[in-house]
Amino acid sequence: xxxxxxxxxxxxxxxxxxxxxxxxxxxKKISDEVIGIIKQDQDIRAGNQKKINEMVDAKVLxxxxxxxxxxxxxxxxWPKASAEQQKALTSEFRTLLVxxxxxxxxxxxxQAIEVKPLRAAAGDTDVTVRTQVKQPGAEAVSIxxxxxxxxxxxxxxxxxVGGVSLVTNYRETFNAEIRDGGVDGLIKSLVSKxxxxxxxxxxxxx
Amino acid sequence: MLxxxxxxxxxxxxxxxxxxxxxxxxxxxxxxRAMFGFNEGVDKAIIKPVxxxxxxxxxxxxxxxxxxxxxxxxxxxxxxxxxxQGKVGAGASDFGRFGINTTIGLLGLFDIxxxxxxxxxxEDFGQTLGRWGVGSxxxxxxxxxxxxxxxDGLSLLAVDWxxxxxxxxxxxxxxxxxxxxxLVDGRANLLDVGRLAEEAALDxxxxxxxxxxxxxxxxxxxxxxxxxxxxDKTSESGHSKDAAARAGxxxxxxxxxxxxxxxxxTAVDEELTPAREFSEAKSQPASARQEAAGAxxxxxxxxxxxNNDALPVAPGVRTGFAQTNLRP
Numbered sequence: 001x002x003x004x005x006x007x008x009x010x011x012x013x014x015x016x017x018x019x020x021x022x023x024x025x026x027x028k029k030i031s032d033e034v035i036g037i038i039k040q041d042q043d044i045r046a047g048n049q050k051k052i053n054e055m056v057d058a059k060v061l062x063x064x065x066x067x068x069x070x071x072x073x074x075x076x077x078w079p080k081a082s083a084e085q086q087k088a089l090t091s092e093f094r095t096l097l098v099x100x101x102x103x104x105x106x107x108x109x110x111q112a113i114e115v116k117p118l119r120a121a122a123g124d125t126d127v128t129v130r131t132q133v134k135q136p137g138a139e140a141v142s143i144x145x146x147x148x149x150x151x152x153x154x155x156x157x158x159x160x161v162g163g164v165s166l167v168t169n170y171r172e173t174f175n176a177e178i179r180d181g182g183v184d185g186l187i188k189s190l191v192s193k194x195x196x197x198x199x200x201x202x203x204x205x206x
Numbered sequence: 207m208l209x210x211x212x213x214x215x216x217x218x219x220x221x222x223x224x225x226x227x228x229x230x231x232x233x234x235x236x237x238x239r240a241m242f243g244f245n246e247g248v249d250k251a252i253i254k255p256v257x258x259x260x261x262x263x264x265x266x267x268x269x270x271x272x273x274x275x276x277x278x279x280x281x282x283x284x285x286x287x288x289x290x291q292g293k294v295g296a297g298a299s300d301f302g303r304f305g306i307n308t309t310i311g312l313l314g315l316f317d318i319x320x321x322x323x324x325x326x327x328x329e330d331f332g333q334t335l336g337r338w339g340v341g342s343x344x345x346x347x348x349x350x351x352x353x354x355x356x357x358d359g360l361s362l363l364a365v366d367w368x369x370x371x372x373x374x375x376x377x378x379x380x381x382x383x384x385x386x387x388x389l390v391d392g393r394a395n396l397l398d399v400g401r402l403a404e405e406a407a408l409d410x411x412x413x414x415x416x417x418x419x420x421x422x423x424x425x426x427x428x429x430x431x432x433x434x435x436x437x438d439k440t441s442e443s444g445h446s447k448d449a450a451a452r453a454g455x456x457x458x459x460x461x462x463x464x465x466x467x468x469x470x471x472t473a474v475d476e477e478l479t480p481a482r483e484f485s486e487a488k489s490q491p492a493s494a495r496q497e498a499a500g501a502x503x504x505x506x507x508x509x510x511x512x513n514n515d516a517l518p519v520a521p522g523v524r525t526g527f528a529q530t531n532l533r534p
Contacts, residue, residue, distance in 0.1 A: 100406040107398040138273070138395075139326040142429055163424020163431070164417045166406075172229055173412045193408055 022156040023147045024118040027129045028065065031113045033059055038108055049201060052102045060101070065155035066094040072158060073170040074178075074186075081183045089183070092190035097166065098196060111135045113143075125149040186188065213336055229412075232345045241347040242411050248350065249393075254400075257393035271315040273395060277326070277387045277489055278307045278314025283369030287329035291337045299324050328425055331365040332358030336426035354417040 020189040021029065034055065038044050043051045070090040071078045081089060116130040129145045146158035158167045228235055240346030262303070285300030303326070304317035311318040320326055335357055336342065343356030354362065367373050372388070375381035423431050 077220070096406065100402060103405055104402055107402075138277075139328050162421060163429065164420045169413065169416045169420060170408070172416050173407075173409045176228065176412070189408055197405060 003008075021153070022118065023120075023127050023145075023149075024115055024129045026154055027114045027131060027145055027147075030059060031115065031131070035104070035108070035127060037115065038105065044106070047106050049102065049106070049171065052106055053098075056098060056102050056105070061098065062154055063154070065150070065157045066097070067091050068148070068157040069093065069097070069167050073167050074174050075168075075171050077175065085183045085187065088187045089190070092194060093170075095194045096190060096197075097127045099194075100166070109135075131142060229415075231342075232415060234344050234346060237348040238278065238345065238415070239411055241349060242414070245347065245350060245352055246410075253389070253393050254397070257390050257397060260390050261394045261397065269391065269394065272387065272391045274307070274311070274317045275314045276391065277317070278304060278311070279306070279371045281326075282371070283330045283366070284327050286369060287331060287334045288327060290334045291329070296327055302325055330358075330361065331369075331384055332361035332422070333426050336422070342419075342422065353414055355419075358422065383471070 019101075036057070037055055041051065041055075067086070067090045070086070071091045073093065074081065074089060078086070107148075112124065112134045114132045114134060117131065118127060118129060119129040126148045129147060131143045131145070133143060134140045135141075141162050142160075144160040145156045146160070147154045147156050158165055160166070174186055177189050181188070232238060264272075268336060281300045281304040285304070287295040288294075288297035288300055303324045306319040306322065306324065307314045307317060310316075317326075332355075340357055342358065346354050346356055346359050348359055348362075349355050351359075351362070372381060374382050376386060404410060404418070423434075
């Protein structure tokens, strides 16, 4: 009986690939993996940005929907952009967000991440997974992931840290850029921002 | 003295209220950008180097002790504000925290209460006023103190300091030293965040402003703010834009209809946000009728132009003044 149970369980374990994972389970899995890697890898702990980027590329980015994120940030101007402009915006915004995320990861210091039980109906295709980052001596910081169901599993389209949406926080700036210089003006600003961060990064670590 | 000066400045800001056109939350943008630049200058020249030095010199456990010490002193005022907001349980927990940490935690150097399950809260009088329904008014950057609003700034300068135990330290030099250490310690804790914000922002000023406004709104509702009335999401064009974004992720169009259809069915026993209910109520009849008719092309679907600016909605609707009487 016991072995039958174990067999069933192992069957489930195999059947549940990342694609079918519930959104909260997926967030838990990714957080655990990433923290596990950071804790083990001396280079990452020392701030080796290249290794951090590799890990983020492999573990985190496949679960993000950057075109949706960009559309949310560009908001009402999104339909005004041509397909190529949308593509350029997405690619540049992605670079900027990924860099911020990786940079934030390098400040990680033994905080515990708690994924709260999901409050959603069974058929929901759009949910918010709430997590709390607990650190001694400070108020816990909430990190909420807005996620949508796609054929290739759940995808994150917004990250809200302490009530601040990392995506919609760009809305006013993007709107102002587009008002002043059009969609191309915004693309240009993003490119030069990413470029200046590139040169900063290459001149710093030695 | 400084306090009185800042209060006067805020009142002037209130009366002056020169509109520069851009962001409805930020009619004082011209002044604010100048003050933000000034603060950045002071920070780069003095506060940040001191804070960095402090962080390098002090071992981590000592810094945690200092942070805990000042954090503990704040808990009493946090508790008072929780009670003013009607959250008696949370307030009692804050007093409990203060009691535990002041005694067992050796004058607050150790945060025993957090480990014992008494959660640390974040409250101040500005949040209490917000909870009571006072709107934030214009965004204001205060000298040295940084991002604030008319409501939060006046609360800070007129009320909150009375709940700050440091101001009751009789010996003035000692008091000033304590305030200084608290400032430096607080800045040291924010060094990483400050760097990240600088890296992430296209326009540093606007990034900090918008983060502050989002953060305050979130704090007032203790992490569960009601959805903001947002023309980008609630209008029909917002829905189309969403659909466009979904299409970008290679979702077949048929799938979108099904998704919305499914959501409409499950929506019955769900706590839906008003914004969402609104947008779906609009999209439902079109898709439902489409399915019933079986001929998608023949159904008339009303469209609102993408350009929200062209909509006949009064521009004042979204301003921070909408629910406040503070408008000059």
